Structure formats: C-alpha cells, structure tokens
Amino acid sequence: DQQVKQNSPSLSVQEGRISILNCDYTNSMFDYFLWYKKYPAEGPTFLISISSIKDKNEDGRFTVFLNKSAKHLSLHIVPSQPGDSAVYFCAASVSGSARQLTFGSGTQLTVLP
Amino acid sequence: EAQVTQNPRYLITVTGKKLTVTCSQNMNHEYMSWYRQDPGLGLRQIYYSMNVEVTDKGDVPEGYKVSRKEKRNFPLILESPSPNQTSLYFCASSFGTGQDRPQHFGDGTRLSIL
Numbered sequence: 001d002q003q004v005k006q007n008s009p010s011l012s013v014q015e016g017r018i019s020i021l022n023c024d025y026t027n028s029m030f031d032y033f034l035w036y037k038k039y040p041a042e043g044p045t046f047l048i049s050i051s052s053i054k055d056k057n058e059d060g061r062f063t064v065f066l067n068k069s070a071k072h073l074s075l076h077i078v079p080s081q082p083g084d085s086a087v088y089f090c091a092a093s094v095s096g097s098a099r100q101l102t103f104g105s106g107t108q109l110t111v112l113p
Numbered sequence: 114e115a116q117v118t119q120n121p122r123y124l125i126t127v128t129g130k131k132l133t134v135t136c137s138q139n140m141n142h143e144y145m146s147w148y149r150q151d152p153g154l155g156l157r158q159i160y161y162s163m164n165v166e167v168t169d170k171g172d173v174p175e176g177y178k179v180s181r182k183e184k185r186n187f188p189l190i191l192e193s194p195s196p197n198q199t200s201l202y203f204c205a206s207s208f209g210t211g212q213d214r215p216q217h218f219g220d221g222t223r224l225s226i227l
Binding site for chain 1: 117144153161215221
C-alpha cells in the first residue's frame with residue numbers, strides 16, 4: 001500500500017508555461033515533504049521542501065503548496081524551461097523517524113521548446 | 114567535491130553468485146541508506162545506518178545485507194542474488210535525520226540478475 005502517490009506518470013508542458021506536479025499521501029503522521037528531481041543516469045537531487053506548519057514554500061521558479069486537510073501537495077514550476085525535463089519524486093517523512101523518506105513513484109516532466 | 118560514489122554502475126550477473134555494491138561518501142555524514150527503484154514503485158528503502166556499527170532494516174530488506182564498519186562506507190551485499198533483485202539501486206547519505214538535512218544520492222547502480 002503506497003503511502004505517497006503520484007498519479008500522473010508523465011506531464012508535457014510548453015516552455016514558458018506553468019508545470020504543476022501533484023502528490024497525495026495517506027499517512028497523517030507525515031509532517032515534512034520534499035521534492036527531488038532526477039535526470040537519467042544520475043541520482044535524485046533535492047529540489048525544495050515544506051514543513052506541515054506551512055502551506056507554501058517558494059524558491060525561485062519553484063513553489064510547493066501543501067493542503068493538509070486534503071493530504072495533497074503540489075509543485076509549481078514557473079516559467080518552465082527545457083532543462084526542467086526530468087523525473088520528479090515527491091517524498092514524505094515523520095519527525096524523528098530514522099526511517100526517513102517515503103517516496104512516490106515519480107512523474108516524468110517534459111518541457112517542450 | 115562533495116559526493117556519494119557507488120560502484121559498480123552497471124552489473125549483469127547470474128542467480129546465486131554473491132555480489133557487493135560499494136558506497137562511499139566524503140561529507141562525513143552520519144546517516145546512510147540504500148534504496149531500490151522499480152517502475153511504478155518509486156524508491157523503497159532497503160537498509161539504513163544511523164552511524165558506525167548501527168544498521169537497521171528499511172521497507173524491503175529481504176535478500177540483502179549491509180555493514181557499516183567505517184563512517185564513509187556502507188556496502189550493500191547480496192549473498193545469493195535472485196532475478197527479483199534486478200533493479201536500480203541508490204545509496205544516500207545525510208547529516209543525521211533532521212528534516213532540514215536532505216539526503217544526497219549517488220548516481221545509481223543498475224543490477225541485472227539472470
């Protein structure tokens with residue numbers, strides 16, 4: 001039973017437009033959420049995170065929104081660039097848990113020039 | 114350069130032939146972890162280590178062993194590999210398990226067990 005779900009395996013967006021990647025979770029104990037980005041033949045790299053005490057965190061072109069009541073978070077990329085084409089993983093954790101991260105299955109984002 | 118190094122990057126082997134995937138980090142991180150990535154399942158944790166000589170099971174530990182004799186190294190051992198262990202493996206490390214300390218990942222090891 002996957003506790004973190006990314007229901008869209010792929011997403012295509014035109015360069016300059018907004019990309020919205022979605023993630024749902026079922027475990028109400030999760031209180032910290034992260035997005036990782038992965039290029040082919042490389043490991044995932046940390047992109048942005050959000051604590052459950054916030055509903056929004058912004059870093060340049062990347063913004064993560066958290067809706068705790070819906071157990072839903074989303075990553076917005078504005079404007080999208082071809083270099084953003086990658087697989088994006090949503091991950092969640094519980095404070096103080098040594099098990100750390102539970103990952104979603106990933107969404108392949110393709111930004112078309 | 115701060116990095117997590119995995120070797121080998123690719124390996125094709127046969128069922129039952131013991132293999133070790135090495136992982137080394139140069140960031141003096143206490144926490145290290147192994148994940149496997151399979152289509153449609155994302156990354157699942159195999160084992161983790163909070164520090165030297167401290168290891169524990171993750172979500173999918175069956176068929177794997179690990180050791181942490183030195184802080185920088187965290188090898189993954191498959192004593193008797195089977196085809197269902199064909200996967201893409203990632204090693205990761207971080208300073209502790211604090212939420213503000215994201216994990217750094219290696220570039221992956223693709224294992225094919227025939």
